[in-house]
Structures are given as C-alpha cells and as structure tokens.
Amino acid sequence: MSExxxxxxxxxxxxxxxxxxxxxxxxxxxxxxxxxxxxEATYVRHHKKKIAFLFSAMRHFADEIRSAGMAVHYxxxxxxxxxxxxxxxxxxxxxxxxxxxxxxxxxxPGEWRLLEEMKSWPDRLGIDVEIREDTRFIASLxxxxxxxxxxxxxxxxxxxxxxxxxxGLLMEGDLPAGGQWNFDQDNxxxxxxxxxxxxxxxxxxxxxxxxxxxxxxxxxxxxxGDLEPFTYGxxxxxxxxxxxxxxxxxxxxxxxxxxxxxxxESFLFHSVIALYLNCGLLDPLDVCRRAEAEWRDGRAPINxxxxxxxxxxxxxxxxRGLYWMKMPDYANTNFLDASRSLxxxxxxxxxxxxxxxxxxxxxxxxxxxxxxxxxxxxxxxxLLAGIDPRQVEEWYLLVYADxxxxxxxxxxxxxxxxxxxxVMATKPYAAxxxxxxxxxxxxxxxxxxxxxxxxxxxxPFNYLYWNFLIENEDRLKGNPRLNMPFRNxxxxxxxxxxxxxxxxxxxxxxxxxx
Ligand code: FAD
Ligand code: DLZ
Ligand code: SF4
Numbered sequence: 001m002s003e004x005x006x007x008x009x010x011x012x013x014x015x016x017x018x019x020x021x022x023x024x025x026x027x028x029x030x031x032x033x034x035x036x037x038x039x040e041a042t043y044v045r046h047h048k049k050k051i052a053f054l055f056s057a058m059r060h061f062a063d064e065i066r067s068a069g070m071a072v073h074y075x076x077x078x079x080x081x082x083x084x085x086x087x088x089x090x091x092x093x094x095x096x097x098x099x100x101x102x103x104x105x106x107x108x109p110g111e112w113r114l115l116e117e118m119k120s121w122p123d124r125l126g127i128d129v130e131i132r133e134d135t136r137f138i139a140s141l142x143x144x145x146x147x148x149x150x151x152x153x154x155x156x157x158x159x160x161x162x163x164x165x166x167x168g169l170l171m172e173g174d175l176p177a178g179g180q181w182n183f184d185q186d187n188x189x190x191x192x193x194x195x196x197x198x199x200x201x202x203x204x205x206x207x208x209x210x211x212x213x214x215x216x217x218x219x220x221x222x223x224x225g226d227l228e229p230f231t232y233g234x235x236x237x238x239x240x241x242x243x244x245x246x247x248x249x250x251x252x253x254x255x256x257x258x259x260x261x262x263x264x265e266s267f268l269f270h271s272v273i274a275l276y277l278n279c280g281l282l283d284p285l286d287v288c289r290r291a292e293a294e295w296r297d298g299r300a301p302i303n304x305x306x307x308x309x310x311x312x313x314x315x316x317x318x319x320r321g322l323y324w325m326k327m328p329d330y331a332n333t334n335f336l337d338a339s340r341s342l343x344x345x346x347x348x349x350x351x352x353x354x355x356x357x358x359x360x361x362x363x364x365x366x367x368x369x370x371x372x373x374x375x376x377x378x379x380x381x382x383l384l385a386g387i388d389p390r391q392v393e394e395w396y397l398l399v400y401a402d403x404x405x406x407x408x409x410x411x412x413x414x415x416x417x418x419x420x421x422x423v424m425a426t427k428p429y430a431a432x433x434x435x436x437x438x439x440x441x442x443x444x445x446x447x448x449x450x451x452x453x454x455x456x457x458x459x460p461f462n463y464l465y466w467n468f469l470i471e472n473e474d475r476l477k478g479n480p481r482l483n484m485p486f487r488n489x490x491x492x493x494x495x496x497x498x499x500x501x502x503x504x505x506x507x508x509x510x511x512x513x514x
Pocket of ligand 1: 270274319396412
C-alpha cells in the first residue's frame with residue numbers, strides 16, 4: 001500500500017476558512033504555509049485598510065488553525081528573508097525541509113492571473129502542485145456551466161431561482177415563500193429624515209492588529225486610503241458579532257432602503273460583511289440560513305430577507321460563475337470603446353459634485369462604499385464619461401476591502417461599464433441627476449443644480465447622460481431597452497444637442513480628461 005503523501009499546504013489571504021479544500025485531508029507531518037508578500041499587496045496598490053485587514057486576519061487565522069493542532073509556517077512581510085512572492089515563500093519553506101514533502105496542495109485562487117501563475121509552479125518548484133476546487137461557494141463552476149449551457153441570455157434571476165430550489169432557502173415546497181421569487185419592487189425607498197440609523201460596532205485593535213498597522217504605515221505609505229481608525233473585525237468571532245448586529249439592528253430595514261444614499265452615512269442598513277465573506281471569515285450558506293430564520297421567526301419582513309439572500313446566493317454566485325466561464329477574454333472587451341482617463345478626483349475626492357465627493361470620501365475612509373454608490377455614483381459617472389474600463393477596474397479592485405477580481409470584474413466591467421456589451425446587464429446602468437436626487441439627499445448640498453440641464457451650474461450627470469447616448473448611438477441604438485431614451489434623443493433639436501456636447505467638452509477639460 002502506498003503511503004499518504006506528505007503535503008505542504010498553501011493558504012492564501014482570502015482562504016481563511018478552516019473547511020477550505022486545501023486543508024481537508026491535513027495530517028500530522030504536513031505543513032501549512034501562509035505568507036504576506038509584496039507581490040500580492042502591490043499587483044494593484046491596495047487600500048491601506050484592506051492590506052491591514054487581510055494581514056491581521058491572516059495572522060489570526062494562522063493562530064486559529066495552530067490551536068486546532070496544525071503546523072503552520074507563517075512568513076510575515078518584514079521577515080528579513082521574505083522573497084516578496086508566493087512562489088518564493090514556498091521555495092523557502094521547501095528548502096528548509098528538503099525532501100520531506102511530496103506535493104504542494106492549494107485551493108484555486110480567486111483571480112485568473114494567480115491561477116495562471118500557479119500552473120507554472122510544478123516546473124518551477126520541481127514538485128507536484130495539486131490545485132483543488134474552491135468549495136466555499138454554493139454552485140460549483142461545473143454547476144454554473146451546466147446552467148449557462150445553451151442559454152441565449154445569462155439572466156441572474158433564473159440562476160437565482162435554481163439556487164433557491166437547490167438550497168431550499170425561502171421555499172415552501174416547490175414554491176417561493178411569500179408567493180414571489182423577488183420583492184425588488186418594494187426595495188427602492190429614499191431614506192426619510194425620521195429614520196434613525198444603527199450605530200456600528202468598532203472593534204478594538206489587539207496587539208496583532210497594532211503590529212500590522214505599524215507595518216502597513218511603514219511599508220505602504222503611498223497607497224490610497226486612511227489606515228486609521230481601524231475598526232473592522234479580523235477574526236471569525238468578530239465577523240460573527242458584526243453579522244449578529246446586522247441581524248439585530250439592520251436586516252428588517254435592509255430591503256426598504258437598499259438603494260438609498262445619504263450624505264456622510266456610509267453604511268445605512270447594509271451588512272458590511274462582503275469583506276468577511278470574501279476572505280473566508282463567514283460562510284455564505286450559513287449567513288443565508290440565519291437570515292431566513294430571522295424571517296421565519298418574525299423578526300424581519302420577507303422583502304428584506306429575500307433581497308439579502310438574493311445578493312448572496314444570486315448575485316455573488318452568479319458573478320463568480322460568469323467570471324470563470326468568460327475569463328480571460330472577458331477582461332479584454334471594451335464594447336463602448338471608452339478611453340478617457342480616470343479623473344484625479346477618484347483619488348482625491350476633490351470635486352464639486354457632492355455625490356461623487358461623498359462616495360470617494362467614504363471609500364477613502366472605510367475601504368467601503370455601498371452598492372448603489374459603487375453602481376450609480378462612481379460607476380455611473382465612469383460609464384457616462386467614457387472612462388477606460390481597465391483604469392476603472394483597477395480602481396475598484398484596489399480601493400475596496402472586499403475586492404478580488406472574481407467579484408470585482410463582472411460588477412465593474414459588466415454591470416457598471418457595459419464593457420462586455422450586455423453579457424451581464426440588458427442595458428447600461430446610465431442615469432442622469434434625477435435618479436441620484438430621487439434616491440439621496442446629495443443634490444441639496446451640491447454646487448451644481450440638479451434641475452438645470454445645461455450651462456456651468458447644471459448637474460454634470462444631466463448633460464453627460466445625453467452626451468453618452470449621442471457618443472454611443474451606433475453601438476446602443478438597437479437595444480430595445482433603450483428605445484425610449486433614443487426616441488427622446490431623436491426629438492431633440494440640434495441646438496440642444498450642441499449645448500450638450502459643448503457642456504460635456506468643457507466639463508471634461510475642467511476635470512483634465514478631455
Ligand atoms: P450588502 O448590501 O449588505 O449585501 C449583502 C451581500 O451580498 C454582500 O456582502 C455581498 O457578499 C453580496 N452582494 C451584494 N451585491 C453583490 C454583487 N453585485 N455581486 C456580488 N455580491 C454581491 N462586491 C464585492 O464583494 N467585491 C467587489 O469587489 C465588488 N465590486 C463591485 C464593483 C461595482 C462597480 C459594483 C457596482 C458592485 C461591486 N460589488 C462588489 C457588489 C456590492 O457592491 C458589494 O458586494 C457590497 O456593496 C458590499 O457591501 P455589503 O457587504 O454591505 O453588502
Ligand atoms: C489581497 C492580498 C494581499 C493584499 N496580500 C496577500 C498576501 O500577502 N498573501 C496572500 O496569500 N494573499 C494576499 N492577498 C490575497 C490574494 O491577492 C488573493 O488570494 C488572490 O488575489 C486570489 O484571490
Ligand atoms: Fe450629484 Fe448632480 Fe446631485 Fe450634484 S446635482 S449631487 S452632481 S446628482
């Protein structure tokens with residue numbers, strides 16, 4: 001009988017789940033390797049808070065699995081011999097234990113670039129490298145491919161219904177609980193002034209997080225974003241505590257105000273758990289089962305719970321399936337030929353547009369902005385202004401603590417920028433100032449006037465919206481969901497169109513992206 005191979009098991013920064021497939025058959029004599037490396041912290045220059053969050057969560061996870069009896073070699077970034085790359089750190093671990101290990105085991109990473117790199121590792125390391133499926137998702141990649149096969153359109157809603165049936169979440173037999181699959185029409189309310197917002201838990205830094213913050217301050221001073229105050233949780237228990245708070249104080253109103261925006265209020269009733277889910281501190285199915293119990297026990301209404309569960313077993317699973325099915329070609333498309341540069345205010349927040357300023361400020365402070373800010377403020381602006389998708393994608397990938405390419409790219413490239421030509425969204429999420437005004441209190445605090453359509457005081461979203469349709473008429477005119485705006489454009493006189501073009505040109509010049 002052949003002996004079980006001895007394995008060196010690599011766990012990446014977003015694989016902090018004790019049930020991760022790379023650890024499933026751990027046995028005495030194996031070694032788990034974790035490494036903070038310059039390459040992963042700088043392939044895009046991640047937000048300081050994101051690096052600190054992940055390094056601290058990694059160090060705590062190493063302690064967690066050590067307590068469970070595993071042998072762990074953890075390479076810190078400031079370890080004098082740190083090679084700066086993942087393969088370099090595996091080499092170091094193999095060198096210090098020559099001949100002991102028969103193979104390297106790793107769970108597939110969440111980004112195409114790293115999976116491709118890993119495929120070269122067996123040759124470069126001279127040892128077998130087993131890359132296992134990441135089983136922390138509800139739908140395997142094969143399951144997604146089976147669903148997608150032969151479909152003309154990959155409509156999220158149909159995928160989501162299958163996930164509901166397969167998990168049994170919010171099901172009454174074969175039928176959706178509450179008599180509807182989707183309660184989105186109830187989830188578009190503006191936040192009334194009388195509704196008070198829940199206070200968020202601020203986790204205290206322990207000595208590990210203090211050390212990591214000092215390291216990040218020292219090594220990544222030029223990276224975007226505020227490191228302090230650092231109040232995110234960095235352990236499974238802290239992530240669970242935030243989830244409990246969300247269930248207790250936010251979930252019941254999550255649905256109603258999911259699309260609302262309020263100046264200076266970063267979190268509203270959102271869960272702020274994507275950073276925990278995406279690095280493995282929370283499990284998606286467990287989160288959804290607990291959300292369902294909140295409804296079954298009468299603590300939260302169906303529109304809120306259905307909306308929340310849809311984001312996780314619907315959108316989150318769907319974008320992951322789409323990413324792996326479509327990469328690498330997906331990232332190279334640029335359906336609208338967008339080529340302008342990302343304006344400086346995405347970094348500085350130095351703009352007179354109150355909505356953009358607030359979204360960038362919250363992003364800088366918290367490495368977080370909620371979905372509607374990402375989609376309808378910074379995303380919408382980049383779409384209307386025709387910003388080069390690669391620059392926008394890099395921005396989204398580095399500024400958010402929850403960003404990894406499998407989830408960031410489809411949301412940015414597909415949903416927000418329509419750079420995939422409609423694989424993900426049936427039409428571009430383009431909106432003028434009227435939408436932002438309806439869903440927020442931003443416009444009352446703005447230098448620009450949302451009711452003005454043209455001229456220097458007019459809301460830039462207003463003329464940029466029409467300029468976007470003018471610039472992209474050939475590419476978008478056949479889209480049946482855009483019949484109405486194109487009919488309105490056709491009725492517009494030339495004088496008005498010229499004013500729109502001139503305002504847009506002037507504005508692009510002003511912000512330095514003409
Ligand atoms: P909540 O609003 O409380 O939603 C609950 C959970 O549902 C989230 O934690 C998340 O896991 C999931 N979810 C919700 N919407 C989506 C979605 N569209 N795709 C995938 N999961 C979703 N999400 C990321 O996790 N990482 C990203 O890098 C990312 N980039 C985005 C870029 C753009 C341009 C847009 C429009 C959206 C992006 N999203 C991304 C989706 C969404 O905005 C975030 O998941 C959400 O804002 C995270 O905040 P939250 O945890 O408070 O979510
Ligand atoms: C995001 C990130 C950062 C900043 N640093 C590390 C690191 O030092 N070591 C590590 O193993 N992982 C890190 N990560 C997460 C990886 O970038 C992530 O695993 C890949 O992008 C695949 O999703
Ligand atoms: Fe944003 Fe326009 Fe409203 Fe100003 S007026 S906050 S730019 S939508």
